Amino acid sequence: MTNAPTSRREIPDATVARLPVYLRVLRALSGRGVEVVSSEELADAAGVRSSGLRKDLSFLGSYGVRGVGYDVERLSDEITRELGLQGEFAVAIVGMGNLGRALADYSGFSTRGFSVRWLIDTDPQLAGTQLSTLTVVDFDGFRPAADESVIGVIATPPHAAQSACDELVARGVRSILNFAAGQLTVPDTVAVRRVDLATELQILAFHEQRARAELVSADSLTEVTS
Incomplete structure (x- = not known):
């Protein structure tokens, strides 16, 4: 595998969104003892086209070896560095x-470099209670260090999301994952990713409807020709 000697191009957001998928596949391959993977095999496992995968990895300066493929461990390390996952992020x-309780119990955070350190709720009846080895605090109990990288996760009802966001931003949080419905207003220096579960279900419903219609059409055609 060769690396570009000059500075890398700006990586598009769409490519950044696919890098964690590639990393997950590479780690699974490494766990099975696979040392080299072709672009076709990696693309198939990641659910993308091999040409798109090669273009994505070219932004990292990774081009593989023609006729051989990609070194699994090295490519995994490159993507890990690009995503900034060498250290641990506080959540x-x-x-x-x-x-919020389900997210607090999710073991996948710790295995991917994220440590849930604060559980926050403004309900006085919840503050001080124990949940998943942590004590629930209000915002006054949320005091990250000035040099600490913290990702805020908003799992409040929609009407409380903007207030929660404002509190996080006021305490220096610059990256927010929002599960609440609606858009958040944030400064330009703050990055927000929104997870809309209802929208994802609606998209799946669309595909299910299309697949069912195609199946009915195929069955009708079979009956006519039989």
Whole structure:
């Protein structure tokens, strides 16, 4: 595998969104003892086209070896560095309803370099209670260090999301994952990713409807020709 000697091009957001998928596949391959993977094999496992995968990895300066493929460990390390996952990121979850509690219990955070350190809720009845080895605090109890990288996760009802966001931003949080419905207003220096579960279900419903219609059409055609 060769690396570009000059500075890398700006990586498009769409490519950044696919890098964690490539990393997950590479780590699974490494766990099975696979040392080299072709672009076709990696693309198939990641659910993308091999040409698109090669273009994505070219932004990292990774081009593989023609006829051989990519060194699994080296490519995994490159993507890990590009995503900034060499160290551990602290996570603060706001909103201890059903979703917030489920996120607090999710073991996948720790295995991917994220440590849930704060569980936050403004309900006085929840503050001070124990949940998933952590004590729930209000925003006054959320005091990250000035040099600490913290990702805020908003799991509040929609009407409380903007207030929760404002509190996080006021305490220096610059990266927010929002599970609440609606858009958040943030400064230009703050990055927000929105997870809309209802929208994702609606998209799946669309595909299910299309697949069912195609199946009915195929069955009708079979009956006519039989």
